Amino acid sequence: GAGVSQTPSNKVTEKGKYVELRCDPISGHTALYWYRQSLGQGPEFLIYFQGTGAADDSGLPNDRFFAVRPEGSVSTLKIQRTERGDSAVYLCASSLNVPGAEGYTFGSGTRLTVV
Amino acid sequence: GENVEQHPSTLSVQEGDSAVIKCTYSDSASNYFPWYKQELGKGPQLIIDIRSNVGEKKDQRIAVTLNKTAKHFSLHITETQPEDSAVYFCAASVSGSARQLTFGSGTQLTVLP
Numbered sequence: 001g002a003g004v005s006q007t008p009s010n011k012v013t014e015k016g017k018y019v020e021l022r023c024d025p026i027s028g029h030t031a032l033y034w035y036r037q038s039l040g041q042g043p044e045f046l047i048y049f050q051g052t053g054a055a056d057d058s059g060l061p062n063d064r065f066f067a068v069r070p071e072g073s074v075s076t077l078k079i080q081r082t083e084r085g086d087s088a089v090y091l092c093a094s095s096l097n098v099p100g101a102e103g104y105t106f107g108s109g110t111r112l113t114v115v
Numbered sequence: 116g117e118n119v120e121q122h123p124s125t126l127s128v129q130e131g132d133s134a135v136i137k138c139t140y141s142d143s144a145s146n147y148f149p150w151y152k153q154e155l156g157k158g159p160q161l162i163i164d165i166r167s168n169v170g171e172k173k174d175q176r177i178a179v180t181l182n183k184t185a186k187h188f189s190l191h192i193t194e195t196q197p198e199d200s201a202v203y204f205c206a207a208s209v210s211g212s213a214r215q216l217t218f219g220s221g222t223q224l225t226v227l228p
Contacts, residue, residue, distance in 0.1 A: 004158070031214065033214075033215070040220075040221070041220055041221070042119075042121075042204050042206070042218030042219050042220050042221050043159065043204075043216075043218050044218070045215040045216065045217070048214060048215060056215060058215075059215065091158055091159070093158075095214075104161070104216070105161075106151075106158030106159050106160070107158050108156065108157050108158045109157075109158050
């Protein structure tokens with residue numbers, strides 16, 4: 001597609017539930033990133049995929065968070081046993097994997113609200 | 116790890132005036148510094164970036180300067196227009212590593228007509 005697509009755009013869930021957030025990167029972009037943006041803050045890195053593998057998952061806050069990218073394209077961020085503190089906008093970005101690559105292209109995000 | 120500080124948090128200017136946003140970073144290994152514009156309900160959009168081998172870069176009304184010695188970089192917007200109103204984020208990264216970006220906390224720019 002023309003841009004990075006994230007679905008759903010909004011998700012309201014009850015505390016303790018499981019949620020999945022989906023990201024469709026730009027076609028041909030091998031690098032994919034997940035970030036989390038709390039209200040009034042800059043995005044914070046969660047995880048980076050190069051192809052199908054997670055090259056860096058150092059930003060995942062705890063083991064309730066998990067992400068996959070089984071075919072090297074679409075990625076799903078999974079959050080188990082959601083907590084109110086997980087409420088934020090979850091942003092996905094993709095980029096070409098070439099030396100000296102330019103900046104990411106971000107999607108519009110999924111706004112997650114845990115009630 | 117890297118820490119990026121951004122100032123001011125809010126900035127109001129009259130249409131046609133210039134706006135300057137400043138950021139400092141902590142990791143001397145950082146060598147890639149992008150700036151993003153985020154409008155309400157949208158993801159951040161890259162507007163300009165600079166690498167550590169240059170001190171200044173300009174694109175029409177937007178310019179970025181980098182002082183590696185002082186570890187700070189700035190965004191300059193000239194002849195501001197109401198459509199420039201948005202939240203602006205600076206970021207820093209070590210190219211070639213995990214390629215994760217560390218963002219500043221953002222500046223809400225309001226251009227008054």
